[in-house]
Amino acid sequence: MKFLWNLAKKNLSRSRIRTSISIIAIAFAIFAVVFARGLISGVLESFFENHIHYKAGHIRIIDDEYKLKERLMSLNYTLDGFNGEGYSEMSEKIRSVEGVEQVVPRLKFGAMVSLEDELVGMMGWGIDPAEEIIFVGIDKNITEGRMVQEGNKEVVMGAGLLKKIGREVGEKVTILYSTPFGSFKGSTFQIVGKYQSDIQGLNDKLFFLPLGQAQRILEMPGEVTELLLITSDHDKAASVLPGLNELFSREDESGKYLMQLWNRDYDLIELFDFAVKMYNSIYVFIIILACFVLVNTLIMIVNERTREIGMMSALGLKGREILYLFTMEGAIIGILGSAVGTVMGGIITRVFSIVGIDYSAAFEGVDSTVWLMSPIYYTVFSLENLAFCFTLGVVIVTIACIIPARKAAKLEPTEALRQI
Amino acid sequence: MSLLELNKVKKIYQQGKIEIPALRGVDLNVEAGEFTTIFGPSGSGKTTLLNMIGCLDTPTEGEIRLNDKKVSDLSRKELAMTRRYNIGFVFQSYNLIPVLTAYENVEFAIRLTDHTSESQMKEKVLKILEEVGLKGLESRRPNELSGGEKQRVAIARALVKKPKLILADEPTANLDSENAAGVVDIMRKMNKELNTTFIFSTHDPMVMKYANRYINLKDGMISADERRV
Amino acid sequence: MFSFKLGLKNLTRQKRRNILIILVIAFAFSSYLLMDSLMNGMEEMSFDNIKNYDTGNIQVVHPEYWEDREELLLENLIYLNQDMEESIKNTDGLLGVSSELRFKANLNNGIDEVAVRGVGISIEQYNQVFATQNYVVEGSMFAPGESKAVIGVSLAELMDLKVNDYITLLVRTKEDTFNTIDIEIAGLVRAPNPMINNGIVFVPLDVARQALNVGNAVSMITLKTVSGDEDTLTKELTDSFKNKNLDLKAYSWKESASSVIALSAAKKGGIGAILSVVLLIGMLGIINNVILSALERTEEIGMMKALGMREWEIVFVFMVEATGIGILGGLAGCLLGYAGVSALVKYGFSIAYIGGDGSAYGIPILDRIYGAWNYPAFSFLFILGIIIAVLSSILPSYWAAKKDPVKAIYHR
Structure with missing residues (x-):
C-alpha cells in the first residue's frame, strides 16, 4: 500500500x-x-x-417558589438552611459533598435611593466578600476605592449608578428598602468602592454590601436568597447532583429547595x-x-x-x-x-x-x-x-x-x- | 518572388540543461500553387518546420519570409492576423470542437475572417463542405463522424477562408489507407481548383506519391528536394 | 456572437462539473434569501410591535419629554388646548388620535411589589390607534367610564392575579407625595409585544390624572396613519406646531426603533458573512472549472490560435462559459429562494421547538416568525452572481489563453 x-x-x-x-x-x-x-x-x-458569575453558579440552590418570583426580588422565598438551621450550616454540609469546591451565598433585594425629585431603583446584593473574590474575582472590577469588608457598614456601587445618583466614592448614601415583613426602612452606608464590569446593566443598577449587613438591615439573619455551588469544571457540574440529592433527601424534610444546573434549567x-x-x-x-x-x-x-x-x-x-x-x-x-x-x-x-x-x-x-x-x-x-x-x-x-x-x-x- | 522563403533556419529546444537541435539550418523556397510534401521519419523536424512556417513558433536562428514579409518583425497581433487570413492548418488529430456540428466547425473559421452577409457565409460553408464530399452530414457532430470525415471537416475548415497556404501535419496518420487516399485526393483537387499552396508532412510513402514536390527531411536538414511534373 | 454561442455550448460539455458549482452558488443565494426574509419578517414584526402597541405611527410630545421619555417623569406634559387640537385635527391622513398619560408605578398584590409602567388611556381613542384590544385573552378591555384596569398575562401570572382581582398601584404625584390607585382588573392581554405582557398596567385616563394630580395633562398624543405616511405627516405636524408657537414636536415610530434596526443590522452582518464565505467557495469553484476546462482543451486552444484567434477572443469564450455558470447559479438560487420565501411568508417558521419563550428576553416575537418579501435582494443577488462569475473567470481565462500554441497543440 x-x-x-x-x-x-x-x-x-x-x-x-x-x-x-x-x-x-x-x-x-x-x-x-x-x-x-x-x-x-x-x-x-x-x-x-x-x-x-452573576446568575447561576454551576448549580444554584433556591427555594422552589423563588424561581417564579425572582423578577420581583421577593424576600419571601429564601433559604434558611435545612429545617431553619441557617444558611451557613447548610453551606458547610454542601461543601462536604464530593465535587463541590465552593459555596457562594447571595442575598438579592430591591432598594432605592431617594433624590430630590425621583426615586432611583437599584439592585442590592448582600455578599460574602472573600467567596466572591475567589469566585468572580469581583475585586478586579473595582476601579476606584476597595471591596467591602464583612462587618462594616459600607457598599460598593456600580459606576453608572453612582453617576445617576450623583455620588462619589467616600461619600455616604441612604438606601431605602422593604423588609420581608413589609416595613419600609432606610439605612446609611459609606460608599467605599466603584464597580465597573463590562455589563452595562449591572453598572447602572447594582450595589454590593457585606452579607451580614444585608441580613441585619433586612431583619433576616441566617437567610439568603440563593446559594451558588462551584465545582471544578462547569461542564461536569451535573456529576455532583447525585451527592447533593442524597444530602438533601437526608437533611431536608420540607423538600422546598430546588437545584438548578447552570446549563439546563434556564431557557436562554x-x-x-x-x-x-x-x-x-x-x-x-x-x-x-x-x-x-x-x-x-x-x-x-x-x-x-x-x-x-x-x-x-x-x-x-x-x-x-x-x-x-x-x-x-x-x-x-x-x-x-x-x-x-x-x-x-x-x-x-x-x-x-x-x-x-x-x-x-x-x-x-x-x-x-x-x-x-x-x-x-x-x-x-x-x-x-x-x-x-x-x-x-x-x-x-x-x-x-x-x-x-x-x-x-x-x-x-x-x-x-x-x-x- | 516566392510565397515562402526560409533562410538558414535553425531551431534549438532547450530542455533543462540539454539543448536539442530540431532544425539545423533549412533553406527552402515555396512558390504559390505548389503541392509539397515533407517526408521524413519521426523526430526529423517536420512538425517544427511546419510550426515555424505557420507562425506558431519562431526560429532560434535564420529568417522566414512569408509574402515577402519577415515573420520575425511581426508583432503578436500581426502574427495572429497572418494566421487568420493567410494560413490554414490541418492537424493529425483533427482538433474539431466537439460541441459544434460539422457545419459550425467550418463556420467558426470563416466567422473570424469574413464579415460579409449571413447568407453569403452560409453559402460558402455549404459549398466547401460539398466539395470535400460531406453533403448531408453538415449537422453531425464530430463524434458522429468517421476519422476520414472528421479530417475532411478539418480540411474544409482550413479551406473555407481561401488562404494562400495550407499546412497539414500528418493529416493521414490516423486514417486507414482508403480514407487516407480520399483525403489526399481532396487536397490535390483543391490545390488544382483554387490554386491553394499545400505543404503537408507525412511518413507514408503511399501518400507521398501524390505530391508534385518532394522534400526529404533528415536530422533537421533537407536531404533531398525533388520536383515532379 | 459566434464566440458567445460557442461559450454557451461549451457549458454543456462537463455538465456534472458545472452543475456542482451552480449548486454551490444556488445554495448560497437561496439560503441568504431565506435568512434575509426571516430577518426582515422579524424586523417587520418588531416594528409592528412598536407601532401597534407602544408608539402608534407618530407621537406628539414636548421635545424635553422626548429626551427622557423612558424615565416617565411627570414633567413637560402636554396641556391640551384648542390650538393643539386644531393643528392635529387639520392634518389630513390621520386614522386615529389618542392621548396617553404615562407614569411610574409599583404594582402591589398585598404580598409582593413590582415596578410597572402605568398608562392612562381613554379607551375609545386608544382602540383607534392600537391593536391591544384584539389580544384580550380573559375578561375584556374596560368600557368607557368604567374604572377598571387591564394588565398583561405574564404580569398577572407573576403577581398571582386574575380578572376581577383588585390591585394597588403605588404612585407619586406631581408634587412628589405618595398616592395609590386601587382598581379592579377588567381583562388580561397577551399581545405580541412582550412589554405589554410583562410590565404595563392600563387604567382610564381620568383615574390616572386624578391620582397623579396633573389636571388635564397628558404625556403624549399618539397618532395612527397609513404606514408610509409617517415622515411627511411628522414634518407637517411639526411645522404646524412651530407656526402656532407651540412647544411640541412630532416623532415617527422609527425613532423608537433604532435599537431594533441596529440589532438586525448586526444579524444581517452575520448572515452576510456566511454568504460571502460560500460565495468565495463558489468563486474558487468557477476558477477551478475554467482551469480544468482549459487543461482539457489545450489542443483546442492551440487550434484556435492556429486559426488566428486573438488571445482576448479566447478569453471571451471562456468567460462566457463561466458567466453562464454564474447566471444559472443565480437563477437557480433566486428560484429556490423564491419558493422558500413564498413558503415562509405563507406558513411562517415555528420557533416554539427551539425551546424557551423568547419574549421573556426582550425578543418581541411570539411563537411563529413569518418571512417578508425583499425583492431588491433578488435582483441584487442575481447581479452579484454575474459579477462574481465574470470577475473570477478573468484570470484563469487569461491563463488559458496565454498558453503557447505549439505546446498546446501537441499537448506539452
Whole structure:
C-alpha cells in the first residue's frame, strides 16, 4: 500500500495549478470554520461566564417558589438552611459533598435611593466578600476605592449608578428598602468602592454590601436568597447532583429547595444550544461545498487517466487498490488544505483572542441585564477547536473523494484501455 | 518572388540543461500553387518546420519570409492576423470542437475572417463542405463522424477562408489507407481548383506519391528536394 | 456572437462539473434569501410591535419629554388646548388620535411589589390607534367610564392575579407625595409585544390624572396613519406646531426603533458573512472549472490560435462559459429562494421547538416568525452572481489563453 500512497503523492504534482486551487478551496473553508467556531465559542464563553458569575453558579440552590418570583426580588422565598438551621450550616454540609469546591451565598433585594425629585431603583446584593473574590474575582472590577469588608457598614456601587445618583466614592448614601415583613426602612452606608464590569446593566443598577449587613438591615439573619455551588469544571457540574440529592433527601424534610444546573434549567441556554447546533450544520455544509470543487478536479483526473487505470488493472491492481489510490489523492489535498486552513485560522483566532471584536454598536439599546452580554467578543484560540476543524476537514474531504474514486475503480480494464 | 522563403533556419529546444537541435539550418523556397510534401521519419523536424512556417513558433536562428514579409518583425497581433487570413492548418488529430456540428466547425473559421452577409457565409460553408464530399452530414457532430470525415471537416475548415497556404501535419496518420487516399485526393483537387499552396508532412510513402514536390527531411536538414511534373 | 454561442455550448460539455458549482452558488443565494426574509419578517414584526402597541405611527410630545421619555417623569406634559387640537385635527391622513398619560408605578398584590409602567388611556381613542384590544385573552378591555384596569398575562401570572382581582398601584404625584390607585382588573392581554405582557398596567385616563394630580395633562398624543405616511405627516405636524408657537414636536415610530434596526443590522452582518464565505467557495469553484476546462482543451486552444484567434477572443469564450455558470447559479438560487420565501411568508417558521419563550428576553416575537418579501435582494443577488462569475473567470481565462500554441497543440 505504501507505493500507492507514494504514487498518489506524485500524481498530485502533475498539474500543480489544479491541485493548488482545490487546496485553496478546502483551506478557505476550514479557515472560515475555525474562525467562526472560535468566535462563537468566544461569544458563548463570555455569555456563559457572565451567566455563571452573576446568575447561576454551576448549580444554584433556591427555594422552589423563588424561581417564579425572582423578577420581583421577593424576600419571601429564601433559604434558611435545612429545617431553619441557617444558611451557613447548610453551606458547610454542601461543601462536604464530593465535587463541590465552593459555596457562594447571595442575598438579592430591591432598594432605592431617594433624590430630590425621583426615586432611583437599584439592585442590592448582600455578599460574602472573600467567596466572591475567589469566585468572580469581583475585586478586579473595582476601579476606584476597595471591596467591602464583612462587618462594616459600607457598599460598593456600580459606576453608572453612582453617576445617576450623583455620588462619589467616600461619600455616604441612604438606601431605602422593604423588609420581608413589609416595613419600609432606610439605612446609611459609606460608599467605599466603584464597580465597573463590562455589563452595562449591572453598572447602572447594582450595589454590593457585606452579607451580614444585608441580613441585619433586612431583619433576616441566617437567610439568603440563593446559594451558588462551584465545582471544578462547569461542564461536569451535573456529576455532583447525585451527592447533593442524597444530602438533601437526608437533611431536608420540607423538600422546598430546588437545584438548578447552570446549563439546563434556564431557557436562554437552550436557545444558545439550538444556535450552536445550527451553526455546526452550517460548518459541515460549507466544507461539503468546498469539496464540490475538489470532486470536480478528481472527476477530471479520473477521466484523464482512464488509460492509465486500464493499464493498472491490466497489471493486476484490484479495484480496491485503485479506489485507495484515488481516495488518497483526494485525501492528501484534504490534509494539505485542512492544515493550511487550520494554521491560518489558528493565527486569526489568536489575533482576535487578544484584540477582540467590538460589538457595542449592535447592542445599543438591548437590555444587557437580561442578556448578560459583554459588548466586546474575544475569539477563543484553542487547540481543541483547531484539532476538531482539521479532523472535520480531512474526514469530510476523504469521504467526498470516494465518489470519483469509485468511478475509477469500477472501470472495466478493456474499456479503459480502449478509450483515449 | 516566392510565397515562402526560409533562410538558414535553425531551431534549438532547450530542455533543462540539454539543448536539442530540431532544425539545423533549412533553406527552402515555396512558390504559390505548389503541392509539397515533407517526408521524413519521426523526430526529423517536420512538425517544427511546419510550426515555424505557420507562425506558431519562431526560429532560434535564420529568417522566414512569408509574402515577402519577415515573420520575425511581426508583432503578436500581426502574427495572429497572418494566421487568420493567410494560413490554414490541418492537424493529425483533427482538433474539431466537439460541441459544434460539422457545419459550425467550418463556420467558426470563416466567422473570424469574413464579415460579409449571413447568407453569403452560409453559402460558402455549404459549398466547401460539398466539395470535400460531406453533403448531408453538415449537422453531425464530430463524434458522429468517421476519422476520414472528421479530417475532411478539418480540411474544409482550413479551406473555407481561401488562404494562400495550407499546412497539414500528418493529416493521414490516423486514417486507414482508403480514407487516407480520399483525403489526399481532396487536397490535390483543391490545390488544382483554387490554386491553394499545400505543404503537408507525412511518413507514408503511399501518400507521398501524390505530391508534385518532394522534400526529404533528415536530422533537421533537407536531404533531398525533388520536383515532379 | 459566434464566440458567445460557442461559450454557451461549451457549458454543456462537463455538465456534472458545472452543475456542482451552480449548486454551490444556488445554495448560497437561496439560503441568504431565506435568512434575509426571516430577518426582515422579524424586523417587520418588531416594528409592528412598536407601532401597534407602544408608539402608534407618530407621537406628539414636548421635545424635553422626548429626551427622557423612558424615565416617565411627570414633567413637560402636554396641556391640551384648542390650538393643539386644531393643528392635529387639520392634518389630513390621520386614522386615529389618542392621548396617553404615562407614569411610574409599583404594582402591589398585598404580598409582593413590582415596578410597572402605568398608562392612562381613554379607551375609545386608544382602540383607534392600537391593536391591544384584539389580544384580550380573559375578561375584556374596560368600557368607557368604567374604572377598571387591564394588565398583561405574564404580569398577572407573576403577581398571582386574575380578572376581577383588585390591585394597588403605588404612585407619586406631581408634587412628589405618595398616592395609590386601587382598581379592579377588567381583562388580561397577551399581545405580541412582550412589554405589554410583562410590565404595563392600563387604567382610564381620568383615574390616572386624578391620582397623579396633573389636571388635564397628558404625556403624549399618539397618532395612527397609513404606514408610509409617517415622515411627511411628522414634518407637517411639526411645522404646524412651530407656526402656532407651540412647544411640541412630532416623532415617527422609527425613532423608537433604532435599537431594533441596529440589532438586525448586526444579524444581517452575520448572515452576510456566511454568504460571502460560500460565495468565495463558489468563486474558487468557477476558477477551478475554467482551469480544468482549459487543461482539457489545450489542443483546442492551440487550434484556435492556429486559426488566428486573438488571445482576448479566447478569453471571451471562456468567460462566457463561466458567466453562464454564474447566471444559472443565480437563477437557480433566486428560484429556490423564491419558493422558500413564498413558503415562509405563507406558513411562517415555528420557533416554539427551539425551546424557551423568547419574549421573556426582550425578543418581541411570539411563537411563529413569518418571512417578508425583499425583492431588491433578488435582483441584487442575481447581479452579484454575474459579477462574481465574470470577475473570477478573468484570470484563469487569461491563463488559458496565454498558453503557447505549439505546446498546446501537441499537448506539452
